[in-house]
Amino acid sequence: MGPPEPEQRFEEIYMAHYPAVATYVRRRAGSPDDIADAIAETFTTAWRRLNDIPQGDEARLWLYGVARRVLANHFRAEERRTALASRLREEVRTWPEPVRDHGQAHEAFMRLPDADRELLGLVAWEGLSGQEIAKVLGCSRGAARIRLHRARKRLARELAALDPDLTGYGSRAVSLAEGRS
């Protein structure tokens, strides 16, 4: 029916960015079902808003932004299960289990507000720059930089609270925790 153009574009975006989106989601969602649902919903939104998706690698940032909102909503409506992605759920179960025990540092990280974890994750896991983070979060570059600085500071404090000897985390962590930066 009609020209194949939207299908073609969607397929290109999907094939190019599925790994990045799936990785983003699996690092933030819990169960395989949640992961599969969030991936399904992110790409369903992409399909629906195909005309809004920017070209090139910016599409990835746009998709991260959608996935972020999907996850935020998702956890508010945990009972929700999409009719899609039944096979993907099975596939997600076969993904290698992440290492769960990261000790005290992980505990400190998990104590941070969601927004802080998201910022730190975008830097450390997705390898994004301040400008890219701003695009994912829909804020200005300056705001992203400030929020990131605060998130790092809070992480340093949490780490310090659990382990007063911060030398293992570097001098920056020490100065952040002590409020010198």
Place this chain on the structure above:
Amino acid sequence: MTQDLDHVVARFAAPPVTEAGGGALDLMREIMTEERPRPARRVLRWRIAAPTGALLTALVLTVTWLMPTSTASALDIKQQDGYYVIQIKDLYADPESYETQLRSVGLDVSLTVVPATAAFERMVFPSSPNHEHITEIKGIDPPGPCDKLGGCAIGVKIPVGFKGAAQINVGRKARPGERYLAFTRWDAKGEPMYCVAYRNKTVAEVREMLRERGIGIEEFTVTTRGTRGGDYEVRDSVPDSWFVSGGSLLASDVASAQVGPEPLDQEFVDDNEKATDCPAS
């Protein structure tokens, strides 16, 4: 250094997903069978109510008796550019007569024409026996823009040599008062609430918007938890102060509204409004 903290965080990362596996490809195809923009779960896709067969046969019998010459060939089937190009000459013919003709050219294909909501009039929806969308079978759209979510097909094309079994549902305009057997959200392209900002308005406000369009609300679907999906129950009435999150037309003048005591998450509403190709909504 900042990197030290980033390295701490980096250690918590689950391993990356490196490729789109079979499940991921399935998902991609599933998503593309859905209409754009995507409606909420309850009215996810082309829906055919259960008693289709019997009901249609009854309708069809009445109508074909009034059309004495049409039974000879309900379909016009031509071969062109590697496709069977099929035109439905008689939208009210007996499904068996369609099937007989399709089988005569070697196709294991059934065709059903159902009364459809405006967005799905002239929609062609082919599916396999296990209800998967078949992409090789397509509607033939006339040139020019189409103002309906389901397309504006004037025919169907099937590749010559198509071996699978298929069920093709085609939407036709419903008669006045006739219940739709295929429907979608009332704000889909082609539907009366298309490009109308109604989400998070109250039941009283939306009832008025619908009334202006000659539509009454027959039932309310109440989603009990969360912003979307989840469990729902159908009620005859709800407080006027509740919020509307969606709805469907069941016939040209009858609607079912999705409502809840709480408004939807505003970000979700904004996303949905951006999702349409309405002039600056």
